[in-house]
Amino acid sequence: xxxxxxxxxxDLSIFFEVTKSSTPEVHPDLKVRxxxxxxxxxxxxxxxxxxxxxxxxxxxxxxxxGFPSAVGFTASLAAGVCIGxxxxxxxxxLASVFQIDTFDEVDFTSSFFGxxxxxxxx
Amino acid sequence: MFNGLxxxxxxxxLLVAFANGDRRAAQQLTGRLMPKIYxxxxxxxxxxxxxxxxxQEVFLKLWKFAPKWKQDRAQVSTWLxxxxxxxxxxxxxxATLEDLGNAQEPTDGTQSPSDKIDEQYxxxxxxxxxxxxxxxxxxxxxxxxxxxxxxxxxxxIMDLSVEAVESLTARGKRKLIEIxxxxxxxxxxxxx
Numbered sequence: 001x002x003x004x005x006x007x008x009x010x011d012l013s014i015f016f017e018v019t020k021s022s023t024p025e026v027h028p029d030l031k032v033r034x035x036x037x038x039x040x041x042x043x044x045x046x047x048x049x050x051x052x053x054x055x056x057x058x059x060x061x062x063x064x065x066g067f068p069s070a071v072g073f074t075a076s077l078a079a080g081v082c083i084g085x086x087x088x089x090x091x092x093x094l095a096s097v098f099q100i101d102t103f104d105e106v107d108f109t110s111s112f113f114g115x116x117x118x119x120x121x122x
Numbered sequence: 123m124f125n126g127l128x129x130x131x132x133x134x135x136l137l138v139a140f141a142n143g144d145r146r147a148a149q150q151l152t153g154r155l156m157p158k159i160y161x162x163x164x165x166x167x168x169x170x171x172x173x174x175x176x177x178q179e180v181f182l183k184l185w186k187f188a189p190k191w192k193q194d195r196a197q198v199s200t201w202l203x204x205x206x207x208x209x210x211x212x213x214x215x216x217a218t219l220e221d222l223g224n225a226q227e228p229t230d231g232t233q234s235p236s237d238k239i240d241e242q243y244x245x246x247x248x249x250x251x252x253x254x255x256x257x258x259x260x261x262x263x264x265x266x267x268x269x270x271x272x273x274x275x276x277x278x279i280m281d282l283s284v285e286a287v288e289s290l291t292a293r294g295k296r297k298l299i300e301i302x303x304x305x306x307x308x309x310x311x312x313x314x
Contacts, residue, residue, distance in 0.1 A: 012299055015248040016267045018241050023161045030160065030174050031152055034181045038140070038148035041185035046143070 133198040134191070141188040152181065155199055158269065159206050165268050166210040168249050176213060180206045196278060203271070203279045207261055251301040259294035266291045 061070055111117060133154070139147040159180055164173035183205055184198070195201075252260050258280065265276045266287075273291075277284045 012295060012302070015244050015302070018244045019165060019248050020268055020270075022241060022245055023164060024170055026157055026160050027170075027174065030177060031156060033178050034152050034156060035148060037178065037182045038152070038185045039145060041182070041188075042140070042143070042145055042148070045141070045189060 134193045134195075137184070137188050137191050137198050138193055140185070141191060148185065151184075151198070155202060156181070158199065159202050162203065162206050162264070162269050163210055165249075165264055166207070167213060172213055176206060176209045179209060197275075200275060200278050203265065203269075203275075207265075207279065211257065247302060248298075251298050254301050255294055255297055259290050259297065262287055262290040263294035263298065267295075 061067075064070070064073075133151065136147040136151045140151065156177060160173055160177045163176040163180075164170065167173050167176065180202055184202060187201075191198075252263065255263065261280065262276060265271045265279065266273070271279070273284045273287045276282075276287045276291075280287065282290070
């Protein structure tokens with residue numbers, strides 16, 4: 001039994017040896033492909049490492065949608081600033097359009113549909 | 123021991139040199155590590171084309187990872203074995219044996235045709251038998267007995283303790299023997 005097992009072990013080492021010895025030669029083209037990848041990656045790394053703040057800003061802009069999106073964003077920003085500084089009083093214009101004399105003031109401090117009273121009771 | 127340490131530093135230093143812009147470092151690293159990684163992929167997949175693709179992919183990942191590499195980290199070869207074994211795992215089910223029979227031309231010209239056939243059967247039988255092993259046993263056996271790595275290297279690659287690797291390898295070998303015995307006729311292998 002022991003002898004039989006020893007034979008099997010020897011068989012196994014023969015299998016391993018055969019497998020190791022029969023590895024096909026590495027095709028020279030594989031090394032060329034790998035080194036081409038290395039050079040390409042190195043080029044990309046060089047590009048990233050040599051970038052200025054302007055390049056990064058332009059990239060950021062490109063990610064946000066490019067020039068059209070920048071124009072839209074700037075216009076809305078400018079409109080916001082103008083409206084903020086010179087806020088127009090459009091109540092009269094609106095009153096003339098909708099044919100009303102006054103706007104009701106909403107009092108947010110008073111009870112909302114009597115809810116306050118309900119909660120006070122409980 | 124000293125040689126191993128020196129080699130480890132050299133691989134790591136080369137990778138850092140590549141990350142810092144030295145393109146020649148890539149040539150040296152490729153020359154040194156590519157044959158081992160290719161052999162591992164080939165034994166695992168049994169297919170030249172897949173083995174080449176996987177090897178190229180592994181090295182591409184290495185080049186891209188180079189800027190983040192820390193010298194005191196793992197060995198470059200350990201990292202590569204880990205990546206190649208994961209990639210092979212993904213491709214394993216799709217791998218076929220069709221190239222194995224066609225591409226094997228033993229380099230020893232003194233072999234008779236029957237010896238060649240016997241070698242091819244043995245190789246195919248081992249491949250088939252190994253494919254019947256559980257994934258971790260298969261990887262441990264391959265790394266130990268075909269790639270000839272040490273148990274501590276395998277432990278690092280598989281993220282296990284050395285004892286666990288020893289146990290996996292032993293169980294894997296026992297199971298291989300059983301499979302080869304049980305499926306002798308199916309695998310086209312016979313004693314002698």
